[in-house]
Amino acid sequence: MKYLDVVVIGSGPAGQKAAVQASKAGNRVALIEQDPFTGGHCVHRGTIPSKTLRENALRVKNLKANAELFDYKLPDQVEMSLLINHLDQVLKAHDQYMQKQMDRNIVLRIHGKAKFESPNEISVTRVRGDVLTIQAKNFVIATGSIPQPPSNVQVDHEYILDSDSILSMLYLPPSLVVIGGGIVGCEYASMFQALGVQVTLVDSQDIPLAFLDSDLAKVFLKEFKAAGGQWVGNVNIDSISVTDFSHVTVCLSNGEEVVANKALVATGRIADVESLDIDVAGVTLNDDRVIEVNERLQTNVHHIYAAGDVIGPPALASSSMEQGRRASCNALGIEINGNTPLVPTGVYSIPEMASVGLTEQEAKEKFEKVLVGKAEFKEIARGQINGDETGMLKLVTDKNGKKLLGVQIIGEGSTELIHIGQMAIVNQNDVDILVDNIFNFPTLAEAYRVAALDIVGQRAKLTNLYLDSRSDGLN
Numbered sequence: 001m002k003y004l005d006v007v008v009i010g011s012g013p014a015g016q017k018a019a020v021q022a023s024k025a026g027n028r029v030a031l032i033e034q035d036p037f038t039g040g041h042c043v044h045r046g047t048i049p050s051k052t053l054r055e056n057a058l059r060v061k062n063l064k065a066n067a068e069l070f071d072y073k074l075p076d077q078v079e080m081s082l083l084i085n086h087l088d089q090v091l092k093a094h095d096q097y098m099q100k101q102m103d104r105n106i107v108l109r110i111h112g113k114a115k116f117e118s119p120n121e122i123s124v125t126r127v128r129g130d131v132l133t134i135q136a137k138n139f140v141i142a143t144g145s146i147p148q149p150p151s152n153v154q155v156d157h158e159y160i161l162d163s164d165s166i167l168s169m170l171y172l173p174p175s176l177v178v179i180g181g182g183i184v185g186c187e188y189a190s191m192f193q194a195l196g197v198q199v200t201l202v203d204s205q206d207i208p209l210a211f212l213d214s215d216l217a218k219v220f221l222k223e224f225k226a227a228g229g230q231w232v233g234n235v236n237i238d239s240i241s242v243t244d245f246s247h248v249t250v251c252l253s254n255g256e257e258v259v260a261n262k263a264l265v266a267t268g269r270i271a272d273v274e275s276l277d278i279d280v281a282g283v284t285l286n287d288d289r290v291i292e293v294n295e296r297l298q299t300n301v302h303h304i305y306a307a308g309d310v311i312g313p314p315a316l317a318s319s320s321m322e323q324g325r326r327a328s329c330n331a332l333g334i335e336i337n338g339n340t341p342l343v344p345t346g347v348y349s350i351p352e353m354a355s356v357g358l359t360e361q362e363a364k365e366k367f368e369k370v371l372v373g374k375a376e377f378k379e380i381a382r383g384q385i386n387g388d389e390t391g392m393l394k395l396v397t398d399k400n401g402k403k404l405l406g407v408q409i410i411g412e413g414s415t416e417l418i419h420i421g422q423m424a425i426v427n428q429n430d431v432d433i434l435v436d437n438i439f440n441f442p443t444l445a446e447a448y449r450v451a452a453l454d455i456v457g458q459r460a461k462l463t464n465l466y467l468d469s470r471s472d473g474l475n
Helices: 013-024 038-046 049-063 085-105 182-192 214-226 316-334 360-367 381-386 414-426 446-474
Strands: 003-011 029-033 110-117 121-126 132-140 145-147 161-163 175-179 198-202 230-232 237-243 247-252 257-260 262-263 269-271 305-306 344-347 351-358 370-376 392-396 404-410
Touching: 003 013, 003 404, 013 029, 013 085, 013 316, 029 214, 029 360, 038 085, 049 085, 049 182, 110 132, 110 214, 132 316, 145 381, 175 182, 175 214, 175 257, 182 198, 182 214, 182 262, 198 247, 198 257, 214 351, 214 360, 214 392, 214 404, 247 262, 257 269, 351 414, 360 370, 360 392, 360 404, 370 446, 392 446, 404 414, 414 446
Parallel strands: 003 029, 003 132, 029 110, 132 305, 161 262, 175 198, 175 262, 198 230
Antiparallel strands: 110 121, 121 132, 145 269, 237 247, 247 257, 344 351, 351 404, 370 392, 392 404
């Protein structure tokens, strides 16, 4: 029997930061992971592998766009291993870094499968079958999430795949149907389309990425179609079946069928807690099959906390890291700054997208009137150099054109650029700060100044109209 201060279950982004924070505060900490390596789904099956594929897809797209300079064509049978050719090196480097961080912070790493035996006790079944029992004052559940296909779809991981198995394909398929127009579905749909796969994207919404600012969603859809992709919206899936061991047939609610070599089902994820026996500890799931927590990331059991994808949206690696840190702080009574509701969203599709704060639609619902400033990348010198014809940066302000409410960006570099707007909103800067300061030339960051000047111009016109109406009334 081991007695510890904090036990963290799961070594993904949330678990890592929770363990390190607890140890830095002088506690005896164990980090339990059932996989051989640290990192969880994010490192080994999600974020890092998919972004590695994206980089090569982007290279292929750029080579095709510069056909005059490069005579390049993918071979007919492309092995997936070639498209994620340096993934092993990336994963190995990340694992070594995490191991050093755990060792440096004196975090006990335990390889095994954990389950609750009581609210204060877990058992860990290790690889050789021996069982270790641990009692702890506090627990942080950070086991992530797993794909949840519709009840009428059977994922076989060979022809009908989910987001955890899509990269296990041996060869790049000639055609692919993607079920789900959310972040994961759109990222993979655009990546495979860039690689020359004929992709059909299907969703129950009328537009993909419906939660994003409508301008971003519309540009994404336009680019996806321009690249040869097909979009089928406002439909549900009646069934998916494998035919002649080489094709998948998707029957839609409108009576149509989509036939492809492979299908990717990306319709949502649920908490990965099935083997944890959380009910023994008294922890419950909500209707969305994720762990319910309060603003302190505390479950319904006072000494058990949860963080990351296991608690549901925003389910981003970046937010999970901060949640893990805060969960440990809250469990240990360590004072921290207030909540950070302003979380930037990055969509690593092709083209890339990012958002922070309110969309134009959300701002109008909340304040009725707003001003919007836009900068097209094709009008920015760096955008012209890069050949970005569709990129755009959009600022949303209050009706007076002063207070910055949100920033929306589409185009390469979006997920980096968004942090300028994030800091401006966090610091409650007026939009004028983006006009009064100098940006390097040529950079895409100049788009902030151009979009801000657009708002300043609209603000001036409104002021002039007001003055003109006053002078007319006095005459």
